[in-house]
Amino acid sequence: MIGGSEPFDVLVVGGGNAALCAAITARRAGASVLLLESAPKDFRGGNSRHTRDIRYMHRAATEYVTGAYDEEEFWQDLLGVTGGATNERLARLTIRDSECLGDWMPANGVRWQKPLRGTLHLTRSNLFMLGGGKAMVNGYYDTAAKLGVEIAYETEVRELKMSAGEFASAMASRNGASNEYAAKALVVASGGFEANIPWLKEYWGDVAENFIIRGTPHNQGGMLKELLRHGAKPEGDPRGCHAVALDARAPKFDGGIVTRLDSPPFGIVVNKQLTRFYDEGEDFWPKRYAIWGKLIAEQPDQIAYSIVDAKALPHFMPSVFPPVQAASIPELAGALGIDPMLLGAAVNEFNQAVRPGKFDPGALDDCRTEGLVPPKSHWARPIDTPPYYGYPLRPGITFTYLGVTVNEQAQVIMQNDAPAKNVFAAGEVMAGNILGRGYLAGFGLTIGSVFGRIAGREAARCAGY
Numbered sequence: 150m151i152g153g154s155e156p157f158d159v160l161v162v163g164g165g166n167a168a169l170c171a172a173i174t175a176r177r178a179g180a181s182v183l184l185l186e187s188a189p190k191d192f193r194g195g196n197s198r199h200t201r202d203i204r205y206m207h208r209a210a211t212e213y214v215t216g217a218y219d220e221e222e223f224w225q226d227l228l229g230v231t232g233g234a235t236n237e238r239l240a241r242l243t244i245r246d247s248e249c250l251g252d253w254m255p256a257n258g259v260r261w262q263k264p265l266r267g268t269l270h271l272t273r274s275n276l277f278m279l280g281g282g283k284a285m286v287n288g289y290y291d292t293a294a295k296l297g298v299e300i301a302y303e304t305e306v307r308e309l310k311m312s313a314g315e316f317a318s319a320m321a322s323r324n325g326a327s328n329e330y331a332a333k334a335l336v337v338a339s340g341g342f343e344a345n346i347p348w349l350k351e352y353w354g355d356v357a358e359n360f361i362i363r364g365t366p367h368n369q370g371g372m373l374k375e376l377l378r379h380g381a382k383p384e385g386d387p388r389g390c391h392a393v394a395l396d397a398r399a400p401k402f403d404g405g406i407v408t409r410l411d412s413p414p415f416g417i418v419v420n421k422q423l424t425r426f427y428d429e430g431e432d433f434w435p436k437r438y439a440i441w442g443k444l445i446a447e448q449p450d451q452i453a454y455s456i457v458d459a460k461a462l463p464h465f466m467p468s469v470f471p472p473v474q475a476a477s478i479p480e481l482a483g484a485l486g487i488d489p490m491l492l493g494a495a496v497n498e499f500n501q502a503v504r505p506g507k508f509d510p511g512a513l514d515d516c517r518t519e520g521l522v523p524p525k526s527h528w529a530r531p532i533d534t535p536p537y538y539g540y541p542l543r544p545g546i547t548f549t550y551l552g553v554t555v556n557e558q559a560q561v562i563m564q565n566d567a568p569a570k571n572v573f574a575a576g577e578v579m580a581g582n583i584l585g586r587g588y589l590a591g592f593g594l595t596i597g598s599v600f601g602r603i604a605g606r607e608a609a610r611c612a613g614y
């Protein structure tokens with residue numbers, strides 16, 4: 150019974166993908182498992198409930214993926230985005246172990262769907278969940294409950310009692326009361342610290358006040374702080390985060406996938422001073438969308454504006470909030486609250502630099518600018534067809550990279566390089582071991598699923614199963 154005197158075998162802190170994979174695996178191994186989720190039941194599932202797809206290794210096309218995606222190609226893709234900032238042993242382990250997820254996930258409550266048409270070109274490498282991440286976590290919670298995993302919502306772990314790398318109990322706040330939960334082994338799967346603005350400010354300064362957090366407000370990083378306080382070895386750049394261009398009208402937290410804007414490659418992006426600051430057509434959007442949050446974070450007041458015309462509109466995902474629309478560029482500037490003269494000048498300068506070419510959104514086409522700084526290398530067409538549209542943009546933080554170091558058993562590594570005896574970590578809290586920089590779409594879930602299962606198995610083993 151939750152809060153009773155009998156200690157559980159395994160305590161799982163967190164309620165997203167990694168935590169659920171760990172809890173289900175530990176329970177299937179025979180361990181008694183308690184999962185503590187700080188969110189209320191309706192908002193359970195952390196950032197995992199915002200996901201759509203998972204990258205996994207596979208040897209052939211199936212009903213749900215269009216072709217093979219083998220270990221070497223996966224590894225090269227990872228090397229490409231991280232520039233080598235990855236632990237090859239853990240990365241290859243993740244890649245190889247991902248192969249079984251195509252079967253393991255449906256066996257535990259997830260359903261696949263045929264890939265949707267979209268901007269991220271993932272139909273060969275990634276599996277899409279029917280109903281998205283929300284249905285995935287609901288399926289996992291059902292499975293966990295049927296297996297007998299005890300689940301407590303609105304229960305935030307605030308303190309870990311540990312000594313010399315050995316966990317004894319966790320202090321958690323529930324309904325205003327503080328409870329102590331003892332267990333033979335602990336799995337920390339509590340996500341990153343992206344929702345903790347004061348902590349982000351330690352690395353970013355006041356700029357972080359203007360960040361919008363795409364996921365759950367519950368990822369405050371409290372467990373990460375506790376593990377570090379107890380001597381866990383940190384891993385990953387404290388300033389590192391995955392950040393995209395987000396509609397500035399999005400809610401401060403939990404806006405999810407729909408508030409991302411994919412318009413930049415099809416128009417121009419200007420900052421508050423109405424100056425372009427980066428090549429909007431540098432490369433395919435799936436390879437570039439994740440740098441735009443940081444680019445906007447570096448602009449005055451962390452605000453930017455995406456400007457497109459009528460002919461651009463069909464080429465990107467429709468936005469959840471309608472774009473600001475006007476019959477002329479000065480009118481559009483007025484509606485966006487920016488200087489009409491300066492926006493007019495920026496659009497004119499861009500239009501005059503555009504060279505004729507054959508527009509092809511599916512290729513790195515020859516529509517480019519000449520003599521413009523910064524250049525626009527592809528998909529550059531004059532912004533000349535009314536109505537004109539604009540979106541205000543803010544940095545949208547997806548997750549942070551700082552975490553704890555782990556080994557192949559998902560054991561947390563301490564400052565003296567020894568593994569913690571009974572403390573395991575999975576998901577975003579350790580993803581920096583594998584994804585030290587950059588991002589591969591669908592790989593957050595891969596890391597959490599693989600390490601969640603390893604952490605669950607090893608925690609159960611540690612508890613005697």
Ligand SMILES: Cc1cc2nc3c(=O)[nH]c(=O)nc-3n(C[C@H](O)[C@H](O)[C@H](O)COP(=O)(O)OP(=O)(O)OC[C@H]3O[C@@H](n4cnc5c(N)ncnc54)[C@H](O)[C@@H]3O)c2cc1C
Nearest residue numbers: 163164165167187195196197201306340576577591593594
């Ligand atoms: C909008 C959006 C879309 C995304 N799309 C994808 C995608 O399609 N594919 C993909 O692979 N990745 C995607 N990601 C990234 C993905 O969400 C993460 O990599 C993954 O979900 C992390 O899983 P996790 O279990 O580590 O953390 P989370 O799912 O965030 O879970 C952390 C959990 O810990 C709980 N928690 C935190 N602190 C405490 C505490 N002190 N006590 C108790 N509980 C606590 C939280 O409430 C939460 O339930 C997306 C992220 C966002 C924000």
